[in-house]
Amino acid sequence: MKVYFFATCLGGVAYSKMCVNAIKILQKAGVEVIFKKDQTCCGQPSYNSGYFEETRKVALHNIALFDQEYPIVLPSGSCAGMMKHDYLELFEGHGEFDKVKKFCSRVYELSEFLDKVLDFKFEDKGEPVRITWHSNCHALRVAKCIPSSKKILNSLKNVTLIELEKEEECCGFGGTFSVKEPEISNAMVKEKIADIHARDVEYVISGDGGCLLNISGAMQKMGSKVKAMHLYDFLAYRMGI
Incomplete structure (x- = not known):
């Protein structure tokens, strides 16, 4: 299986090691990870501040970037919620809605993907x-x-x-x-x-x-x-x- 990995803004700025660890976990689960270097913000800060038109531009950039029919996996429930659900509200009544809906259906927060899609079993090697x-x-x-x-x-x-x-x-x-x-x-x-x-x-x-x-x-x-x-x-x- 191939997946896109969306690192998120904070992943890139403050939690780069976490992103590497998340990718290693996916690879351990037998997944091939694709990291697109032109990825950017999910758009949540501008969306929550009322800049809807600007946020639509960000969303359409992401939709064009992750263009293959692979799952899009995020190590953040906040950004996953934005890209999976809030994009639908953002584009309701717009001509791009069907394209956006199809994109949203491919978005997963990582733990949800590991649990519900892969049913991956973790081996705990640590101390109590x-x-x-x-x-x-x-x-x-x-x-x-x-x-x-x-x-x-x-x-x-x-x-x-x-x-x-x-x-x-x-x-x-x-x-x-x-x-x-x-x-x-x-x-x-x-x-x-x-x-x-x-x-x-x-x-x-x-x-x-x-x-x-x-x-x-x-x-x-x-x-x-x-x-x-x-x-x-x-x-x-x-x-x-």
């Missing part, structure tokens, strides 16, 4: 560890890929997943929200971190780079000993790759 999980808002409510992510984590024999009391509450990042409303964002991330600390875990795992930047940055300032790690870095680590 306690972790907790933060659900990104867009992954939870739009892409709806959280069940696959948590199913994979729960399949790791030496990993104990401790649920957060307020798992589904936003960490305060929200893309441009954290820039426009920094005080509210800061209060939200402090509540999230308090919940994490109450779980007595070594790691907090998430499948979204934006949330991780927000949570890990705040925890670092607080001197927290809990490590924040992207889902696909964590899985690669547990697999020993």
